[in-house]
Amino acid sequence: MTPKRPGPLRWLWYAFGGGLPARYRAWVLHDASCDTWMLRHFIRAFVQMSLGAVPVVLLVPGPLWIRLAAILLGWLVGLQYAMYFVDGSVERRVRRAGYPPGAAQAARDELHADERAAAAARYAARYRSGGT
Numbered sequence: 545m546t547p548k549r550p551g552p553l554r555w556l557w558y559a560f561g562g563g564l565p566a567r568y569r570a571w572v573l574h575d576a577s578c579d580t581w582m583l584r585h586f587i588r589a590f591v592q593m594s595l596g597a598v599p600v601v602l603l604v605p606g607p608l609w610i611r612l613a614a615i616l617l618g619w620l621v622g623l624q625y626a627m628y629f630v631d632g633s634v635e636r637r638v639r640r641a642g643y644p645p646g647a648a649q650a651a652r653d654e655l656h657a658d659e660r661a662a663a664a665a666r667y668a669a670r671y672r673s674g675g676t
Contacts, residue, residue, distance in 0.1 A: 547571040572641035577651035589626035
């Protein structure tokens, strides 16, 4: 069962780095550990970068295609940095919600423990038992 998620305004606050009330604590851990946790992280990063794109389109002089190309290239660089810092950023959000360090990774590991055990068993059966 998915915990109660915040409304759109609270989610925007959360996406821009704000903390959520304690009643959303379980949702923060779910957000950081479900199967789509990395996609959710990139969506938050994209929303953050979109805030800077509006003034570029509206206020920067020059041809529209150059402004849009600049925004696109900025998004690509920003998403690259989001990819580099995904683990630390997600763990910081979970710690801010009151969980101990490493809780998000532990929850993700627990979510896929059966799959990892089955893969380890297949590996052991194939390579450790002399099978072909």
